[in-house]
Amino acid sequence: MSLTTTQFANDYVNALVAQGVTLSNATAFKTTFANQLTAWLGGEDAIPADLAYRLTEALARINAETASRLDWLTGTTTGGPNSDGYYAATAPDGSIFLFPCLAKILAATAKGDPAGVAFTFVTGVTDADPGAGGLKLNNATPASATQVFIDNIAIGGAGVTTWLDSFDDVPGAYRGLLQIRSATTEAFLILMVNGSVVDGSGYRKVPVSWLSGTGGFGAGERLAVNFIARGAPGVSILSGSGAPAAGLGFDGDIYLNLATGDFYGPKAGGAWGSPVLATGLNALVSAAATSATNAASSATAAAGSATAAGTSATNAATSATNAGASATAAASSASAASTSATNAAGSASAAAASATSALGAPGTNATSTTSLTVGTGSRTLTIQTGKAFSVGQAVVIASTASPLNQMSGLITAHNSTTGALTVNVLAINGSGTFAAWTVSLTALAAVALTTASITDYASDQTARQAADQEFAVAIALCF
Incomplete structure (x- = not known):
């Protein structure tokens, strides 16, 4: 449905x-x-x-x-x-029965002396006791009447206070139908009781609104009054x-x-009972709100890590440029080579600081004691619970003791409740098996996404190692 x-x-x-x-x-x-x-x-x-x-x-x-x-x-x-x-x-209670319609009731009461509680009509319209056995309206025009004043004693001396007070027992905007019919003519009024009956001390004030009628009543005219209570609300x-x-x-x-x-509900026996759908719906709403909060936190942390990674990349490029200049200068001046080495050390410190900053994001960095061997492919390890990693994020898994031994890749699965984290490793640095790791976000651009990228990465690493060896030889020749 x-x-x-x-x-x-x-x-x-x-x-x-x-x-x-x-x-x-x-x-x-x-x-x-x-x-x-x-x-x-x-x-x-x-x-x-x-x-x-x-x-x-x-x-x-x-x-x-x-x-x-x-x-x-x-x-x-x-x-x-x-x-x-x-x-x-x-x-x-749900049971169904047949009941005479309004037209049927009117037809039955129109024959002979109408049934009902007997009163005498009083022509005055002021809010006052109409006297024993009396009834009057608050307006000379019946269709404009908003109150009916009825004495607590009917013709014959019977007290009807309890009956009059029952007119407002059913709650709601409409309490029931008040029928006033002449015992001598075809004149009648059908009024809707639309509020609470008020005690007028010896008489009752019944609030009404006009529904139907065929004319007014004369002074002293005998009336038959009936009240049909509205049924219980649906x-x-x-x-x-x-x-x-x-x-x-x-x-x-x-x-x-x-x-x-x-x-x-449904309300039964006057009692509401316990909520029947609260647990499931509230859990859905709570889970949705939590997911939205975690997603926002992850996005913020990822942006911060990307910025830090960009800074690291810029520092690394600067270091590479300085290293190239130092290699050229090393051929003619050992002093220049020493200066270049100092600059390279400073760049390395900046890169380390950037890495420390990236690891500082509380929701998107973690540690693990899972024993892993450095290598590509799927790697699964257990981190702290409650972390905000998401599938598709790029991370680096670095040995806590020797960070240069590391693996980089994309998250393929994460369970924040158990701490299980699975990463498809696309690039590595170093080798060995370690049981203490630090996991943190890295820039997406820093992770090789295809086999060709992995090959380019490996070639680049080989070229850099060769350059480092030439630089070391140049330094040695200077001394």
Whole structure:
């Protein structure tokens, strides 16, 4: 299953709107929500398959329950699966039963004296107790009314305080339908209870919004009042910073902790339980962050080593030039040869300092006690764990006791957890078998990459040795 953060954000917001949630800017909300999901997934737009399945399943349940409620609200007296005005409804425990639609209820109550709690209509609109058995609106125009004032005692003297207070038991923007019907005419009002019931001391103030109606009521007109509570909320996908509070949401809901990536649910028996996807997702995010940090450190260290290697190469070139001049001068002046030797010693010191600087990068230099023989080809040794070497980097493996005995090549494998390091050696200097090595980055240009380069390197070494021998003979002749 493939699901992107943008697709899920669109589906989620559309489901909210279908349930009656009002959004000032649904498009902006979708974009913000999608960006939050992408950030939580470490910059990835694709949602992992297992998470996508659970989220899609939850949205399907939300949409199905929304469709069921709309069928009930807009159904006809001859509609429904059995054409009798009854429609399927899903209980919080998942069971399905048939329930008469709104039109069916209205049709039934329109015959004879309507069923309901009996009150008398009071024409005043002030916020005050309408008196025993009284009911009034806060506006003379029923469609503009925002509150219904109902006395705590109905006609006949029965107390209805507990019933009135139950109108706001279901949380959310809409608590249920308040139906007020005339017992003598066809006039009725259907209002949506949209907030908390307020105690007015002897009466209750019920906040409402207009849904439908056929006219007003006259003073003293007998009324029948019914309240239909909204069903339990469907499955919701909640989010926030931190673990979910015990009282948040309902059974079946899912919760996403945006601060840590912890994923809880579905909520069951009033408890959220432990996060079900946190370990895997957090590990992926942590590993990605660690890899990015290590890569940045490696790049910085490699740049520093390359600079140091370039300086060494420049010093070596200068030394070679000085050595050539010294060889020419040696034929006529032993003093000039001595000066050249001094210059060469200084260059060697500079090269050693550059090598020491290159070895100083903490993440990309190491030591090993693996016994190896100087030679080309694949060489494997064990270094300290936690180093930041990467495949493809150029390194030099030098004997700690005699650094001129060394091997240079490219890293083909590295395990920072075990310290195992494998290098394809392309060039060597010196010979012998040693059990103490120093490993450090070197400039890529300093490593021969082809068989032809290795041959050129060997020829160059032979030429240099011959030049060194001629120089030594010249010095000897001067004395």
